[in-house]
Amino acid sequence: MPAASEKVRLRFAPSPTGYLHIGGARTALYNYLYARKNGGSFILRIEDTDEARSTDESLRRVMEDLQWLGLEWDEGPHPETLVDQGPLGPYRQSRRLAIYRSVAEELLRAGKAYYCFMTDAEIEAQKQQAQQEGRHQHLNSPYQEWPLERSLERIKAGDSAVVRFRTSVGKEYVLHDLVRGEVRFPSDMVGDFVLLRSGGMPVYNFCCVVDDHLMKISHVLRAEEHLPNSLRQMMIYESMGWELPRFGHLSLVLDEDRKKLSKRRGATSCHEFKLEGFLPEALNNYICLLGWSHPEEKEILTGTELIDAFSLDRFHPAGAAFDIAKLRWINATHLRAKSDDEIWRLIDPFLKEAGLKLPEDPAWHKRSVAVFKTNLETLVDAVELYRPISDPHFAIVPEGQETLAWESSRKVIETWKGLLQAETSDHLTGEGFLKLQDRVKEMAQVKGKFLFMPIRVAVIGKPHGTELKILVPLISRHSLIQRAEKCLS
Numbered sequence: 001m002p003a004a005s006e007k008v009r010l011r012f013a014p015s016p017t018g019y020l021h022i023g024g025a026r027t028a029l030y031n032y033l034y035a036r037k038n039g040g041s042f043i044l045r046i047e048d049t050d051e052a053r054s055t056d057e058s059l060r061r062v063m064e065d066l067q068w069l070g071l072e073w074d075e076g077p078h079p080e081t082l083v084d085q086g087p088l089g090p091y092r093q094s095r096r097l098a099i100y101r102s103v104a105e106e107l108l109r110a111g112k113a114y115y116c117f118m119t120d121a122e123i124e125a126q127k128q129q130a131q132q133e134g135r136h137q138h139l140n141s142p143y144q145e146w147p148l149e150r151s152l153e154r155i156k157a158g159d160s161a162v163v164r165f166r167t168s169v170g171k172e173y174v175l176h177d178l179v180r181g182e183v184r185f186p187s188d189m190v191g192d193f194v195l196l197r198s199g200g201m202p203v204y205n206f207c208c209v210v211d212d213h214l215m216k217i218s219h220v221l222r223a224e225e226h227l228p229n230s231l232r233q234m235m236i237y238e239s240m241g242w243e244l245p246r247f248g249h250l251s252l253v254l255d256e257d258r259k260k261l262s263k264r265r266g267a268t269s270c271h272e273f274k275l276e277g278f279l280p281e282a283l284n285n286y287i288c289l290l291g292w293s294h295p296e297e298k299e300i301l302t303g304t305e306l307i308d309a310f311s312l313d314r315f316h317p318a319g320a321a322f323d324i325a326k327l328r329w330i331n332a333t334h335l336r337a338k339s340d341d342e343i344w345r346l347i348d349p350f351l352k353e354a355g356l357k358l359p360e361d362p363a364w365h366k367r368s369v370a371v372f373k374t375n376l377e378t379l380v381d382a383v384e385l386y387r388p389i390s391d392p393h394f395a396i397v398p399e400g401q402e403t404l405a406w407e408s409s410r411k412v413i414e415t416w417k418g419l420l421q422a423e424t425s426d427h428l429t430g431e432g433f434l435k436l437q438d439r440v441k442e443m444a445q446v447k448g449k450f451l452f453m454p455i456r457v458a459v460i461g462k463p464h465g466t467e468l469k470i471l472v473p474l475i476s477r478h479s480l481i482q483r484a485e486k487c488l489s
């Protein structure tokens with residue numbers, strides 16, 4: 001636990017180039033949880049210096065996904081207006097270019113960075129030569145020792161240059177990573193690297209450090225793939241005399257073959273999971289457990305329970321495989337814990353989207369949910385459960401036709417229809433249905449499958465499926481008569 005005086009500030013820093021990936025969602029979640037647990041702040045920073053790929057549209061998509069997950073940010077672009085909210089903005093890197101430039105100038109003046117005029121061809125030639133001589137060598141810029149004034153004159157004359165960071169030789173950098181423990185980096189892993197490109201655009205490692213420092217970020221939880229970047233980032237922190245935040249590099253989210261989770265294996269973005277009928281609280285619950293575990297190994301956790309239980313000492317360093325069956329189970333558990341009214345409210349848009357026509361009666365909605373909810377894992381599952389009782393979807397499948405062709409079937413259905421017509425209530429009860437079925441048995445003199453299967457076809461169009469005692473009370477008597485007529489015609 002950080003000292004009370006030390007303000008906990010975490011950020012999620014997406015480069016918005018599409019919908020939020022499930023790995024990104026998990027990163028956002030961990031940062032959010034730790035901020036909330038400690039009464040700190042959760043900041044949304046947009047890493048959009050790759051102008052071509054980062055659009056406002058992608059930004060909005062990412063923000064929508066974060067909002068859907070309930071990961072509200074305290075500082076960052078406003079979800080609708082995109083206007084910055086918070087004291088330490090701007091929060092979009094594309095609006096912070098002057099800040100990066102001034103920090104780069106500070107490093108140039110201090111001799112910790114230099115202008116480099118090497119062309120791509122010169123850099124390539126140096127690489128080739130080192131390769132031919134079998135040497136592993138970092139870039140050796142002839143401009144390393146140029147005095148700043150000399151470089152500035154050349155720039156004034158119209159030449160373009162990148163700003164390169166001067167790396168130290170023969171040093172070791174040690175990162176105390178929250179997930180991986182002590183990670184040692186020899187400084188010669190990297191050569192003098194670019195801070196600002198020749199057009200003045202800053203690179204990720206540079207912006208990230210400047211922003212994390214100026215935005216007073218205390219902890220950085222991010223993807224494992226950024227671990228190697230930490231070396232360059234530590235070098236920049238050191239050269240500016242800035243304090244390092246605490247870093248934690250999270251394990252990868254893998255697919256069932258233990259490869260990095262990728263598109264070709266099905267849904268990978270939050271948006272797709274939303275369309276597939278997963279609940280945000282279930283997705284949060286599940287992705288939180290991909291790389292972190294509850295102290296008592298609890299598996300079903302609400303949002304508040306996640307915040308309460310979250311800590312930085314229970315991350316797993318090994319990659320975690322995404323298990324869709326487990327996600328479905330977690331989703332089902334969260335779903336069934338809701339009231340029947342709430343479940344109806346959640347499934348209704350999916351039923352409408354599928355074109356089902358169902359009664360508008362709230363009492364009916366509740367009754368139907370009570371019947372179907374034990375079979376619901378995702379909201380989309382409701383579509384197939386409700387389809388047989390939606391009138392426009394009543395159709396007789398080939399197996400149903402075969403049942404209708406049996407000699408005794410016509411008699412059964414005619415009797416069933418006649419008894420329905422003699423009833424008065426809008427809907428039969430389960431008991432009422434069983435009584436009617438007994439009377440069909442007596443009157444038509446059939447039993448067993450010759451009784452049950454034709455009636456089932458007359459109700460749902462197929463000879464197998466959910467128990468009729470459960471389904472019949474959900475279908476109006478009027479509709480049951482029409483269905484029977486369709487079987488007879």
Ligand code: GLU
Pocket residue numbers: 013014015047208221222223226
């Ligand atoms: N923009 C980077 C990403 O999307 C963020 C890296 C970081 O958190 O430092 O991966």
